Every structure is written in C-alpha cells, then in structure tokens.
Amino acid sequence: MELEFFLQQLITGLSNGMIIALIAIGYTMVYGIIELINFAHGDLFMLGSFLALTILGALGMDAWAGGGTWGGVLLLLLSCAVFCAGLNWTIERVAYRPLRASGKLSLLVSAIGASFILVNLGLFWGGLPMDVFAGGVAAAAPKDFPPLVPNTNLLGADSLVQLTPKDLLVVGVTLPLMLALTWIVTRTRLGKAMRATAQNPIAARLMGIDTDRVIGATFLIGGALGGFASVIYALYNNTISFQMGYRAGMDAFTAAVLGGIGSMPGAVAGAIVIGLVRAMSDGYLETRWTNTIVFGILVLILIFRPSGLLGSRAKEKV
Amino acid sequence: MRARVNPILIFFAVAAALPMFFGATGLFYDAFQSIFVFALVGLGLNIITGFTGMLNLGMAAFMAIGAYGFAILTCDIYPFQVGFWWGLLLSGAIGALAGFLLGAPTLGLSGDYLAIVTMGFGEITLDVLKNLEVITKGTQGINPLPRPTIGGWTIELQDERSWYYLLLLILAVAVLLVRRLERSRTGRAWLSIREDALASQCMGIPPKRTRMIAFATGSAVAAIGGALFAALLSSTGEPNSYDFQVSILALCIIIVGGMGSIAGTLVGAVVMVGMNAIVLVKLADWFGSREQSSSSNVLASPNNWKYLIFGLALILVVRLKPEGLLPPRLEGGTPALPPDASKPKSGVSIGGGGA
C-alpha cells in the first residue's frame, strides 16, 4: 500500500512536471534572450486551453468524450499551438519590442500589463454563451473540460497504481517536443542565431543576425510550446479556469529559476522537481500547504543559489 | 528650483475642501476613503520601488500583515485589545519587522529575482492567512474592529465625513514624514542606490543596510495602510482581499503617478482607485443596461474589468508617458521609470578600457 501510494504520487508528479516543463521552457527561452520575465506566458497558456474548449464546443466534439478521439486531440494540439505562437509573437511586437531600449523594469511592467489583459480576456471568454462554458452564466467559474482521453487504468482495473492513457499522452507529446527543440537550438542556423543573440545582442547584430527576427522566432517557439501544454493540461486535469495561468505560470517560472533561468535542460529538470514536490506534498502533507512549500523552496533556492541549480551567472562587469 | 506651488500642498488643500462642495454622497466617501488608504500603500511602495529601485510585487502581503496584525491586536475576540491607536502603531511595527525578515536574506538579489521573491511572499502570506483559520478566522475575516477614539469622542462607522478627515490627516502625517526622509541623508542614500548602486557603494554607502531600511520603512507604511483598510471595513475581510491584484494596483499607482514622486503617488492613487470606484462602476452599468439578463452578463460587473484596466494602464503609461503624470521635481532629469535605463547594459560599462 505504502509503495503503491508512493508510485502513484511519482506518476502524477512526473506527468504534471512534464506539463510544467513545456511552459517553463517558454519562460526560460525568453529570459535567456531578452532578460525578461514574460509574465504573460502563463496567461497565454490559459487562453490556449480556452481555445481548445471553444473548438470542442464549436465542433460538437464534447459529444465524443471518452471515445479516445486521437484525431481530435491532434487537431486541438495543432490549432492551440498555432494560436499561442501567434499571440505570443503579437504580444512581443506590440508590448515588448518598442520598449526594448528603455530598460528592464519598463519591459517587466509591460509584461505584467499584458498578463492582466490576457487574464481579463480569459474571463470574458468564459462568459461566451456556449454550452461548453455553461452558457456563460458564471464567467469566472472553472470550466469542465470533456475527458477526450479515457481514464482507464492500463495496469488493469484492480491495480492500486493508476497509469492511464493521459499519462502516456503527456509523455508522448512532451518528449518529442523537447527533442525537437533541442535539435533546433543546437543544430540549426536559427538555433545558433538564438544562442548568439542571447549571449550578446549587439555583437550578434553586427555579425549580420537579424536579432528582431530571432527574438520573434523565440517567442513563436515558446508560445507554441505553451499552446501544446495548454491542451495536454486541459486533457489531463479536465478543468480549466481563467485564473490558472497565474498559478501555472508561477510553477513554471519557479521551475525555470530552480533549474537556472536561461538553461533549457535546467527548466525541464526544475519542472520535474516541482511536479514531484507538488505531488509528494499533496500526498504526504496537506494540499493546502503545497503552494507555500513550492514558493518557500523558490525563495530558499534564490537565497542560497541565485543562479539556480544548473545555471551559471555572468558576473556584472564593472 | 522652479518657483511653483508644491503639488502635495495643492492635493491636501483640495482634498480638505472637497467634502464641502460635493454633496456628501456615499459613493464619494467610499471612493476617497479607499483612495487615501491606497495612497498610503502606494507611498510605501514608492519608498521601496520609486526611491530605492527595488521592484516589489508583494505589497498586498504587507497590507495584509498590517490588517491582520491590527485586527488580532484590537478585536475583542482576542485578549490583547490594545485599542485603535496602539493597534495602528504596532501594525506598522509588525509590517516593518516582516519587511526586515523578508529583506534580510533577499535584498542582495538582483531586480527580477527580488520581484519574484516578493511575489512568492505575497502568495505564501495569502496561503498562511487562509490556512491558519484558528487565528485568522479564514474567509470570515476577523471582526468587528474597534473604532478610533479621540479624547473620549468615538468616530462611528457611519460617520463618513469624520473618517474621511481622519484618513486624510493620517495620510498627511505619513506624507510629511516620508518627505522628510526623502530630503535627508537617509533618503539621498536610497535615491543614490536606485540611480547607480555601485557608484553609491563607492561613496561609502552600505547597499544592503540602506536597502533594508527602505524596505522596512515602505513595508511599515503599507502595513498602516492595511490596518486602516481593515478599520474602515471593521473587518479584515477575506484573505483574497489582499491578492496579487492589489499588489499590482499599488504598482499601477506609482507608475501612473510617477515613480519616485510623492505627489505622483497621491495623484496615481486618485486616478487608479478613482477609476476603480467610479469609472468601472459606470462602465459596467452601461453594459448591464444594454442587455436584460444583466446578472449573467460578464461585462456587467465592475470587478470583471479590473484586470483589463490595470493592464492597459501599465502598458500605456510605460509606452506613452514613462515618467508618469507627476514625475519627480528636477529640471532636466531623465525619466524616473526605468531606473536602469539611463545606464549602459551590464556588458558595456566602466571597465571598457580594462580587461
């Protein structure tokens, strides 16, 4: 019993950690390249899941719930990825690019502003008079997300440890994405340009790299990952709310910092740690203290290792 | 210095005169009482972020600490019952202590990280308030809270005009003291750290200590604001009254008003809180009146517009008027909003000829 319980928390923690990792990569990429905590990223993720629910409602797909409609899942994944990528790119164009020369604090404030606008859009979106949004009566209430992916236990119905197709979905989506991303960053021209821009934007521009385009591409990729994450999050947890971006964003950002912001393997490692800590705290301590524990860990890590677990910090040049 | 009337004095003169001209309606008093409370919170944040350049995204936590500290010390469900004035002072002290405890280990962190730590502190504070129901009474909040007495005369809750002047007076005292600090050695050290931390350290100013004093002072002022917030309601309200939105409201106040400017903070509070209390209500009414089923219409509740308004305010001010409505006083100074903007990025700095 003890062991099974532990294994169960392990599986839950890993699955949640993988989802957080996808969001965390979006934070860490943007921070790596323009040193901005992109506050709006978590809320972008939230809007992605609202889009997914809207598509389901519009196509009447909620009727297929429980049927294992992998084609529908693929459609959702792709459309939300495109949507979030485009939205992220637009936010960068409108709210960040004009301010890039005017200091980090201005950028950060602008990002907080963008985040709040997205939250409000999510709130209004939840008020749409559609059946999937409960007719828009209580806009702020959490929305049920139809269980497109079945919740059957793959280890047999009487096994005490649950391993469901949902868990496989999470792994099946996140792992290939991370591998693809690693390939992009380390092997392609774009990846090289991204790393160059991250190290020294001025030198990169002098070398003929169109840094604006590279930064735009970074936001596109980060946004797309957020879009994928939004769909698997919704499918995994079956409930979405306009406030979840804040919470998920904090988790993901904590993960990014934990692993050393700017480092992609760090973000993934940090996210898995956070997922596990959450699951273990939920299981062995009390759920209501989980957030406190996560933030407490964040604060402690920043105090003792300001550059994160895997991060390296450039010394301020004087 | 330019010869012009001090905008702070204008603010207090107008505020003192207003109730005589306005019909003493409830909406007016409600709006201005919260304007004064949030002006105090903004004043505290202005010390931390505006003067000293440390971005604090957890101001609501210090407000909450002040409110709950005040409530626990004064409410008659607990044995302490120190009375309104002692409660107010002690809540300020508790706020300062909390600021000190959070600041001691974290003020060495650089900008963004400090912002995240303060934000995390805000979350932790909320969770603690929600979870320690034995002490904080959870979502009910602690109530009732005592009313202030001045020489045997008690200001009742319904006596809105007296509350108005009481809050105005407390705000005036706080502004006076903060201004004195700003114009003294202490305040100059804060400003110099914001302007250029390294140069300031090379002038003999210990950075960490100076930051800590600023952080504790700002937290104390915000905590007093929180205590008054609770006193006005005669209840701490539920813990969610001190969520991230409130921290951002405080940030909006100083950014819209003008970072590092006391007068700006006052104006920012009028604009932001006034917008909250009046414009949003009207906007929501208008949307509500266009449709019959106003109860279900998401656009018809003023609360549902807050995020949008705050977000737009932040983005537009940063884009169009980064120095705020009433920037700090000096002629020829650079805008105060990005304290780090006037300096070269870390890559290109004084060591140019060195390594």
Place this chain on the structure above:
Amino acid sequence: MSLLEVRDITMRFGGLTAVDGVTFDVRQGEILAVIGPNGAGKTTLFNAITGVYEPTQGSVKFRGSQVRRNPDLQLVVRAALVGILGAITTFVALNVQEIWTAAIEANYLLDTPFPWSKALRDGWSTARAVPLAWGVVPAVVGGMLGAATVLALWQRLRRTPDLIARAGLARTFQNIRLFTDLSLIENVLVGMDSRLKCGYWTNVLRLPAFMRERSQSAAEAMELLAFVGLADRAHAAAGSLPYGHRRRLEIARALASQPAVLLLDEPAAGMNPSEVTSLMQLIRRVRDRGVTVILIEHHMKLVMGISDRIVVLQYGRKIGEGTPQEIQADRRCIEAYLGAEDGL
C-alpha cells in the same frame, strides 16, 4: 611610510590575467599617474584597490593596514543568535495552531480578565508536548539560517567598496557614473554621506541635530561646488550637465568625503585642450588641499605636466616606475606606449 602600499596585486578572470603581480607605493601628498596602453589593466587595478573586485592575490595596505572588517566573537554570536531564533520561529510556526488554541482560545472568556501567566504556561506545555520528530525540522532550518548568516557576515569581511570609501579612498569612474536624477548638490551630499552622523529617527523627527547638520553640510557642499566651478547650477539635475562639467561634479562628489586619496579614472577623456588645461589646474588644487591623487590617463600632456611619479603598465604587468623625466627616457615604456620606432 607610504600612504598606500599596493603589493603583488593579481586579478584573474577565468583564464585571463588582467593584472599580474603589480606592486607600487603611493606617498602622502603626491600625484601619481598610472599609464599604459588600452587593455593594460589600469581600470582593473583601480577596481581592485577600491574593493569593487576582490583581488585574486595580493594586498592593498592603507596607512599600514588592510582595510577590512575583522572576524571576531561578535560574528559567531550573531550567527548563533540567528540560528536559535530561526529554529524557535520555525518551531512556533509549525505548531502555531495548537499553541494558539491552548494558550489563547482555551483561556479567553469574555467576562474575566485574561490569565496571562496561565496562557503562557499552557502554551509552553503544548509546545513541550510536540513529538521530538517535529523538532528536527526547526533544528535543520535553524542550522541552515545560522550557516547562511556566517556566510553572509563572512562575505562582508572582504574589502567592500563602501568600507574602503569610508576609510578615505574616493574615486571617480571612467564612464562617468553620476546620480543623474539628483541635483548637483545632492550628488555632493551623497558623497559626504560617510561624514554625516544623523540617524534615521533624527532625520524623521527633524531634531535640532538634523537641522544643524543640514545647514552645515549644505554649506560645505556649496563650497565644494564652487571649488570645481559649478556653484551656479547647484540645484539642476546632474543629468542636465554637459559632459565636461560632469567630470568636475564627479570630482566634487568624491572630494566630499574628505578623502586622503583620490583615484581619478581617465579624468580628461573626451575633453578639449582648454578643458584639459583647467582640469590640470583643478587636480593641482585638489592636491594642494592635502589630497593624494592617483590618476589613470592617456593624455600625455596632462600626465607629464602634473605627475610627481608615473607607473607604467603593459599586459597587466608593471614595466616602469619613476618621475616623468625617467619614464620619458625609458625605452621600454616608450615602446609599450607608442610602438617601437617613434620616440616621444
């Protein structure tokens, strides 16, 4: 005895050795110039002397002793206090609900006076009844806090710039670093900070001591601004000053602490000939106030015109030291600075 003894200073950044075993003395009341080609390590040397960087090796002695806080018993006591307090706080925080219920809730009845001593006893006995296992967490947290305090205090033992400034070494920066949003006089007053004594509460309450110090320090600041020729703009923002004047303000700000040594990092950079001439006069007048001056400069007319002695650096090493005449006669120094063929 020398005022400042720089001994074997080495500064490494990763694999790069920016300053390599530089040794020289500075005598009371002289003007010493440090020259060398770009990249010779002059500014890095300045940063090592003023505590901006901790030197990889070597020492800087000022008036015969190294400027640093000394480790003492206080450090241990403070760390222990923080650790113990941290442990107690954590313990209380973890068990606050039980203690609060036993001490406050259970004893508080509306009509009787609150039994404070009984509440204390009840709280104490509840705390003692907590199983030992729960004591482990606070002990660990307390230990960590204590260790962190030792670490933090230990770091403060190093030669930090503020400590060195307070000891009497003031500096200016190569890329002028003024407080641009503050007025000229406020810039000077920040420089004077180490000499001001009024504390926080004196300032808040405007006690008589504050008023006295304020008028006195303002007068001194004005005097310094007049000394560098900027008194007429005392209340303008420093950011509004033209470039040449900024250097002067930086010097006034540095002088405000009444330093024994003033380090100037390329004060003539970007100045036209007439400005350089008046800068030379200013530096001489600074020296005449009794301040020892160390300067980094490329402007040879200025260096040769006012220095008592010159130290020449190349690739981080000292390759020459002597009077201007000696340096001008030294082949190695000429080659280092001007290339092999041409003389000065």
